[in-house]
Amino acid sequence: MTGFIDAFHTALRLIATLDPQLIEIVLLSLQVSLLAVVAASLIGFALGGALAVYRFPGRGMVTAVLSALMGLPPVVAGLIVYLLLSNAGPLGVLQLLYTPTAMIVAQVILVTPIIAALTRQACEDLLEEYDEQLRSLGASSSAIIGTLLWDGRYRLITAVLAGFGRAIAEVGAVMIVGGNIDHVTRTMTTAIALETSKGNIALALALGIVLLVIAFAVNAALMGVRRFAVRLAYA
């Protein structure tokens, strides 16, 4: 028990003194997940908007696959990217395995289905309400998509936050394609796994606290956005 209390104290000290090793890991995690979420948002908005508006054969299938991929296990995403980027794989020449870029790619694969599926749902709900009015106004399909994305902006923000929450917390994908290399690809989650198994509980605990705080902050932001949207009758 004293061991745990000591570790907890050390963890708090690491955070309070902005320990360089801790900060490096936190910043890399944030950088990877934020870039992944930006890329996934651009793809997800376009894909979700298009799926809501265009009618084509196989649309139901695509929608179902997208929903299923929302629950894609991170290790599987990691495995897929690993196979693509490994020396024997089709993209092996890029030499991206065990780099932050590989981790971003893996997280984009994880997060895009979440943002795309939530975007599609938001746009479809709006389209049900707007369809006749927009067609009466003579809107083209692309103009309709633009209108839906803008009018669904608060729901899209919550989709992005949900995607970020998933990216920052996952460990399987970044572990496989990043390799948890010190100073290069060590993220909060992979570091926690490693340091815990090494018995360095203090650092693991410090990272865990930071991760929790981020999760709480994302959740608070989600609730704030929702409340704001409801107040303007934009929900």
Place this chain on the structure above:
Amino acid sequence: MLDPTVPPGGLKAALDGVRPLLPLELRRLTYAASGKRVIDRLDLTVEERGITAIMGPNGAGKSVLLRLMHGLIAPTSGEILWAGKRMDRELARRQAMVFQKPVLLRRSAAGNIWHALGLRGIDRGERAIRVDGALKLAGLERLASMPARVLSGGEQQRLCLARALSLEPDVLFLDEPTASLDPASTLAIEGLLIAAQHRGIKVVVVTHDVGQARRLAQDVVFLHHGRVTEHEEAKSFFASPHSEPARAFLAGGLVL
């Protein structure tokens, strides 16, 4: 009958020097949904002037007829001709519609009109002028920056009408625009419609408010079971309706 001084094709079209839009002719128009004919071999000619009211009991097909005219849905069979031509993009751009339940985007009141003008490809300078003009016309200028969806029901419908009028349509369709509004809001909407008609805009309004039809319409189309049972000058329609369903409807009876 018709005012001989009104040129064919509609007053506004004539003033604007563009090809005529009216009269609107429907020929043996049929619209079936899940095997049932909502509109059943309907023939109708809507003339270029004034306000035309489409009346009839619930389920007569009034809203469907309006959507067919405006091109929102395609007929199962039959023809819709605008001055002898089928609907195309250019003709569609000269029409606007106001729905029973106001459909407003999640933007400010002004933003809603701005967006609609943008969809019609109107440049930004002209857009700003028209947004101001439309808000003023509808008496909404003080609410310009308010989120549209927190406005009252009456204000929302006035905004929808202002948005439609900002497009400067030649033909304006309205589907029971005042069905759920209080008398003051209804009066405001009717005033805007009469003013629009004086500017040469053809107005086609679905209503089952007899008082509203009396106040607004020059001619009345009475619809029953997807067919026109009569199409008369308003005066003679209200004085002596010919068809049995219309007589019962005006007498306040239940028309099945």
